[in-house]
Amino acid sequence: MRSNRKILLIVLFIVMGAAFFLQAQQGAKLKKETYKAKKAASVQSVALKDAFPALSFSMPIEFLSPKDGTNRNFVVAQRGKIHVFANSPNVKESKVFLDIESKVTAGGERGLLGMAFHPEFKKNGYFYLNYTRNTSGLETVISRFTASKNDPNMADPASEVILLTFKQPYNNHNGGKVAFGNDGFLYIGVGDGGSGGDPQKNGQNRTTLLGKILRIDVNKTSGGLKYSIPADNPYKGNTQGFKEEIFAYGIRNPWRFSFDKTTGDLWMGDVGQNKIEEIDIVKKGGNYGWNVMEAEDCYGSGNCNTQDLILPVWSYRQGPQTGNSVTGGHVYRGKSLKSLKGKYIYGDYVTGNIWALTPSSGGKYSNALVIKHKGMISSFGEDANNELYVCSYGDGKIYKLE
Numbered sequence: 001m002r003s004n005r006k007i008l009l010i011v012l013f014i015v016m017g018a019a020f021f022l023q024a025q026q027g028a029k030l031k032k033e034t035y036k037a038k039k040a041a042s043v044q045s046v047a048l049k050d051a052f053p054a055l056s057f058s059m060p061i062e063f064l065s066p067k068d069g070t071n072r073n074f075v076v077a078q079r080g081k082i083h084v085f086a087n088s089p090n091v092k093e094s095k096v097f098l099d100i101e102s103k104v105t106a107g108g109e110r111g112l113l114g115m116a117f118h119p120e121f122k123k124n125g126y127f128y129l130n131y132t133r134n135t136s137g138l139e140t141v142i143s144r145f146t147a148s149k150n151d152p153n154m155a156d157p158a159s160e161v162i163l164l165t166f167k168q169p170y171n172n173h174n175g176g177k178v179a180f181g182n183d184g185f186l187y188i189g190v191g192d193g194g195s196g197g198d199p200q201k202n203g204q205n206r207t208t209l210l211g212k213i214l215r216i217d218v219n220k221t222s223g224g225l226k227y228s229i230p231a232d233n234p235y236k237g238n239t240q241g242f243k244e245e246i247f248a249y250g251i252r253n254p255w256r257f258s259f260d261k262t263t264g265d266l267w268m269g270d271v272g273q274n275k276i277e278e279i280d281i282v283k284k285g286g287n288y289g290w291n292v293m294e295a296e297d298c299y300g301s302g303n304c305n306t307q308d309l310i311l312p313v314w315s316y317r318q319g320p321q322t323g324n325s326v327t328g329g330h331v332y333r334g335k336s337l338k339s340l341k342g343k344y345i346y347g348d349y350v351t352g353n354i355w356a357l358t359p360s361s362g363g364k365y366s367n368a369l370v371i372k373h374k375g376m377i378s379s380f381g382e383d384a385n386n387e388l389y390v391c392s393y394g395d396g397k398i399y400k401l402e
């Protein structure tokens with residue numbers, strides 16, 4: 001999600017999406033929308049099904065489930081609400097788990113952008129949010145909240161503990177994802193600050209948190225922080241003024257990252273500028289190139305010094321057939337879709353393409369179209385069984401791959 005031209009494009013798609021939604025509503029028979037996949041090479045026929053026909057949400061941007069044995073799903077709505085409901089296609093209603101709309105500044109790429117359950121959520125009730133607010137200028141807030149002890153389907157709005165804030169120089173490129181790695185640390189996706197082309201050169205500047213993946217330890221505090229810096233963070237204790245929270249840098253706008261539950265790999269979609277969308281496997285201390293490079297090309301004109309810059313594991317040129325804004329997904333570790341096992345499933349926000357990346361020899365990957373969603377894909381998510389879902393931004397529905 002990027003510059004003005006792109007925003008225009010996105011607005012156009014929202015209008016088209018709304019028209020599509022109205023059409024769909026007129027035909028009540030279409031209530032259960034099932035899109036049959038075209039058979040793609042190496043991928044079985046996969047359908048996208050309206051997973052919870054009775055439910056829809058306003059601008060859903062995250063779907064997730066705590067591993068607490070309750071088999072509940074949570075949907076984050078961008079304006080600042082979190083909804084909770086039973087993981088059943090017959091579920092009749094959702095409940096508002098938390099409403100922080102009054103705290104959140106939303107619109108465009110701003111809002112309540114991410115949620116993560118603490119690995120010990122069942123015991124401590126902690127969950128973490130990433131949102132933008134405007135108190136004295138736009139900023140990102142990373143907070144911990146606690147679920148109510150009396151009602152598991154309610155969070156306590158007064159339980160907020162702000163861990164970290166940092167200023168946002170522009171409205172766009174706020175990243176927004178938060179997730180716990182297999183190492184138990186909290187990872188935070190932060191965009192380059194915004195505008196276009198990274199005018200402040202934040203991606204390569206390690207004295208700012210912008211344009212980075214951060215990693216913090218929320219289970220300890222140290223040095224006046226509400227968290228601590230993991231002992232092996234790449235810049236812990238550095239004397240160059242680099243931010244110790246940095247895990248990796250050179251990132252433009254990480255729109256969704258996730259961890260492979262089997263290998264622990266951190267997979268990221270990094271939204272491109274005007275040419276190329278990319279998928280990265282993010283390693284500790286890695287420099288992912290922005291704004292020296294846009295994916296595998298030098299950004300801007302002519303040559304660039306590509307030494308030590310890590311190339312994406314996959315990329316695609318922007319276009320009407322491919323897309324204009326990558327949405328990172330998940331390595332599929334569910335049970336029902338055997339042909340997707342171990343593959344990285346991701347998509348494009350604008351075109352609705354959903355692809356599978358399959359590892360092949362020599363660290364290379366092959367790419368296949370799984371299915372095309374007729375709407376905008378704001379996010380992928382997983383339920384308690386690691387089955388895969390799509391947040392459809394325009395019609396507010398949650399679709400399941402099956």
Ligand SMILES: [Ca+2]
Pocket residue numbers: 168169170171172173174191193194
């Ligand atoms: Ca920003």
Ligand SMILES: [Ca+2]
Pocket residue numbers: 250270278288289290293294295310311312
């Ligand atoms: Ca890159």
